Amino acid sequence: MCGIIAFADKTMLNKKPVLNNMMEMIKHRGPNSSGEYINDTVALGFRRLSIIDLKGGSQPILNEDGSVAIIFNGEIYNYQSIREDLLAAGHIFTTHSDTEVLLHGYEEYGMEGLLKKIRGMFAFLIWDDNKQLLTGARDFFGIKPMYYYQDGDTFLVGSEIKAFLQHPKFKKELNKEALKPYLTFQYSALDETFFKNVYRVPEGHYFTLKDGDLEIKKYWDMDFKANQLSLSETIDAIDKSIADSVESHRISEVEVGSLLSSGVDSSYVTALLRPEHTFSIGFDNNKYHEGDAAKALADRLGLENKSDIVTEKEALNNFPLIQYHLDEPDSNPSCIPLYFLTKLAHQDVTVILSGEGADELFAGYANYGDHTHSKAVRVFADGLRQLPKGIKYRIAHGLKKMPNFHGRLHLYESTAPAEEFFIGEAYVFNEEQSADILKPDYQKSATVQEIVTESYKKVRSYDDEVKKMQYLDIHQFMPKDILLKADKLSMANSMELRVPFLDKEVAKVAEGVPTKYLINSHSSKYALREAANRHLPEEWxxxxxxxxxxxxxxxxxxxxxxxxxxxxxxxxxxxxFFDQDAILDILDKTFRQESDDRRKVWTIYTFLVWYKVFFRDEEIPTFVEDTDKVTA
Incomplete structure (x- = not known):
């Protein structure tokens, strides 16, 4: 696990000091060592967190004649078998690292051929001197980040935007169009980030840069097509694929632990991994402490569990630091516990497994149609889902006009077209509410509907509304919020976080699971829960x-x-940015408990904290201890 950064600029003669300054900004991603490759056209920089081939895996790595160089962030879980094929084809290796497999794989198979073969999480950059070509790829789901910036003769690309700030030709400017969608989604929802002209390389895509011409190509995507397997066969397939993925994710020359909450996803991973160390977190003024349930499960599995309490003081004092590490504002409240959880885990391990991705692949969110515990309503909704599309939609439109009653939302979302009500898992301000508080210059942006329509267009042929919603979340909420915070906040603490649910072999199984085995009268994520129950205490x-x-x-x-x-x-x-009277009114009413707009307040607050860190403050935030905290 590492940090990578590169730039192409033929006009800059002395690239080394600039590259070193950029690498220093992402030192937390790789505190063990650094490396560089510089020529007249490009500069590639690398910060290393040593996980595999501790002695020989330093980067950049060059091919046999020095004409191709690579820097890589991530892990390739099937690299050993590919390495054997490349050795048989005559390639000469100087290390035992997965990085060098990518290098020779690029030479042997080309970029698209290589991407079809590998299994893992990755963002890598390759300079091909023979072709005078810079190319790079981001993994299937967007587990590892990759950003780029292009202005005239200058092209920047790397793991974190903050590194771009050290390049003398980078123009730091706020992207005004990003704020309004953020207020709805709670994360940076556009392809262009909160920094003007800085974009993400999309998940499942690779790019090529030659003579200043940038081309971005898609190489992989989810394609949901229900299979004909029985429920028991489906559960078998899920369990086998996840067990195999967890086993692949063990690969490491340093100790591997797991994050453990009360939920099925992390519990399933932990039960399969059986690590020596598990970790959980809670808050000092919260009635429910995740660590209690996690400790109970760890005890029943015979595992060690380390937990900690986050105090209000340390959470809020370190919120600017958290937003700094995220690069862009993210008001998902779970950013705080995730930061402190990885900080806790860093005391004992360098690699941790976590449960991200299970909800998207196996339909675990309530908004997919799981809004009631009433068995009668759930059974009735199951029946409605089987009706022809036209009849379902008419029922949904009727339900929408009815006075509210228990189960109405569940029935409506079981019958309505996804495009009519679903924009993704996060929904804070609606567009009218955003317009009420934003100044005119910040109201010019793509609409929420325009943003989500880009994903819905790709699945317009789907008859299954749940699959449409899953597809949207896989390309919006998951890479731009869930995976972004997982990567950035683990790397903030020099930790490698691995997500075994987000494996392309698991995805092949998930693509084929009929919705009736996921959302039904029993629960959401039903087939996955049944698979997990084979390894967990009864009904856990x-x-x-x-x-x-x-x-x-x-x-x-x-x-x-x-x-x-x-x-x-x-x-x-x-x-x-804001009508200050309007946002103060929202805050004051929340404080006086006249309304519960905590998410709206938190989303505004998050943006302002982030903006202050990147555009007003002159110093990078540092960690602030709570000196009054009582430790166990």
Missing amino acids: ANRTKLGFPVPIKQWLEDEPFYQEVRSLFEQDWVSE
Whole structure:
């Protein structure tokens, strides 16, 4: 696990000091060592966190004649078998690393051929001197980040945007169009980031840059097509694929642990991995502590569990640091516990497995149609799902007009076209509410509907509404929020976080699972839960999903924090973005408990904290200890 950065610029004669400054900004991604490759056209920089081939895996790595160089962030889990094929084809290896397999694989198979063969999480860059070509790829799901910036003769690409700030030709400018969608989605929802002219290489894509011409190509995508397997055969296939993936994700020359919550996803991974170390986190003023349930499971599995309590003081004092590491504002409350959880795990291990991706691949979110515990409503909804599309849609439109009753939302979302109601898992402000608080310059952006329509267009032929919703989340919520925070906040603590559910072999199984085995009268994620129950204590996999319970409501009703947020909302520069009277009114009513707009307040607060860090403050945030914290 590492940090990579590169730039192409024929006009810059002395690239080394610039490259070194850029690498210093991502040192947390690779504190063990650094490396570089520089010529008249390009500069490639690498920061290493040693995981595999500890002695020989330093980068960049060059091919036999020095004409091709690679830098790589991630892990390739099937590299050993590909290495054998490449040795047989005559390639000469100087290391035992997965990085060199990518290098020679590129030579032997070409970029698209290589990408078809590998299995893993990755972002890598290759300079081909023979072709005068810079190329790079991002993994299937977007587990590892890759950003790029192009302006005239300058092209920048790398793991984190903050490294771009050290390039003298990078123009740091806020992308005004990013703010309005963010207020709805809680994350940076556009292809262009919050930094003007900085874009993500999309998940499942690779790029080529030759003579200044940039081309981005898709090489992989999910394609949901229900198979004809029985329920028992489906459960077998899920269990086998996930067990195989967890086994592949063990590969490491350093110790591997797991993050453990009360939910089925991390519990399933932990039960299969059986690591020596598991980790969990909770809050000092929250009624529910994830660590309690995690400790109970660890005890029953005979595993060690280390947990910690995050105090309100240390959470809020370190929130600017968290937003700094994220590069872009993300108001997902789970950012806070994830940061402290990986910081805790760093005390004992370097690699951790986690459960991200299971909800998207196996339909675990309530918004896919799981809004009631009433057995009668769930059974009735199952029946409605089987009706012809036209009849279902008419029923949905009728339900939409009815007065509310218990089960109405569940029935509506079981029958309505996904395009009519689903924009993804996060939904904070609607567009009218955003317009009410934003200044005119920040209201010019793609609409929410325009953003999600790009994904819905690709699955317009689907008859299954749940599969449409899964596809949208796989290309919006998962790479731009869930996986972004997983990567950035683990790497902030120099930790490698692996996600065995997001394996292309697991995805092949998930693509074929009929919706009736996922969302039904029993539960959401039903077939996955049944597979997990083979390895967990009785009925553990059927526990209610909680995520990371974060006590934002309590914080905002606490006088000191409320005053801190209010003082930020009142600062003069905030008027550039917001109607300050409007946002103060939202905050004040939340504090007085006249309304519960905690998510709206938190989303505004997050943006302002992020903006202050990157555009107003002159110093990078550092970790602030809570000196009053009582440790066990």
